Amino acid sequence: MSRRGFCFGERAMEIDLLTVGEYQTNCYLIYHESIRDAIIIDPGFEGERIISRIKELELVPQIIVITHAHFDHISAIPELSAVYNLPLAIHRDDVSRLADPNQNFSGVSGCFISLKADIELEEGDLVEVPGVSLEVIHTPGHSTGSIILVNHDERLLFSGDTLFYKGYGRVDLPGSSSKQLRESLEKIKQLPDDFKVFPGHGPATTIGGEKNLIDYYL
Numbered sequence: 558m559s560r561r562g563f564c565f566g567e568r569a570m571e572i573d574l575l576t577v578g579e580y581q582t583n584c585y586l587i588y589h590e591s592i593r594d595a596i597i598i599d600p601g602f603e604g605e606r607i608i609s610r611i612k613e614l615e616l617v618p619q620i621i622v623i624t625h626a627h628f629d630h631i632s633a634i635p636e637l638s639a640v641y642n643l644p645l646a647i648h649r650d651d652v653s654r655l656a657d658p659n660q661n662f663s664g665v666s667g668c669f670i671s672l673k674a675d676i677e678l679e680e681g682d683l684v685e686v687p688g689v690s691l692e693v694i695h696t697p698g699h700s701t702g703s704i705i706l707v708n709h710d711e712r713l714l715f716s717g718d719t720l721f722y723k724g725y726g727r728v729d730l731p732g733s734s735s736k737q738l739r740e741s742l743e744k745i746k747q748l749p750d751d752f753k754v755f756p757g758h759g760p761a762t763t764i765g766g767e768k769n770l771i772d773y774y775l
């Protein structure tokens with residue numbers, strides 16, 4: 558999980574987006590264009606489609622990282638795990654949610670997902686494959702273990718269900734907190750305006766584009 562000092566020139570990180578399932582979850586495949594080792598972010602549903610895309614792009618997935626343990630971000634993991642032997646990384650404060658179908662709401666949807674984390678993330682950790690490094694920032698509120706993943710080189714982040722295009726995460730769910738979400742949005746607001754935001758649902762945006770909304774909420 559430490560920085561490994563690869564240097565592959567500039568702007569070569571690729572982002573492949575698959576919008577999956579009835580909740581239209583954004584699953585991202587992240588990789589360096591000339592290396593193909595990939596990070597899978599939030600495989601919510603449609604495991605077969607995600608696997609087809611991985612094969613089509615000739616990627617070698619190395620890790621699954623989850624922005625938070627709600628069922629719409631994790632339900633394809635069993636399908637992926639049947640094909641690939643991948644470590645599963647999530648913030649330590651959502652580890653129990655990942656294992657509990659009542660807390661991750663998969664029980665309500667009738668699919669009862671219970672998963673064990675292999676890597677318990679903390680603030681400041683780096684999720685890396687050769688050529689790509691994502692910094693973990695803990696942004697509780699929507700869930701206690703929600704994170705965003707920031708790539709400073711490319712000036713972008715993956716915001717899960719914490720920040721959307723013209724919106725922010727629900728805080729009316731068991732395990733959510735409006736006070737924590739406010740503090741997390743305050744933290745996200747410190748990032749530069751031009752940083753691109755790739756959310757867990759809906760279109761991409763920028764920090765600057767959402768500042769008015771964040772200020773309104775704060």
Ligand SMILES: [Zn+2]
Nearest residue numbers: 625627699718
């Ligand atoms: Zn969620």
Ligand SMILES: [Zn+2]
Nearest residue numbers: 627629718757
């Ligand atoms: Zn979601």
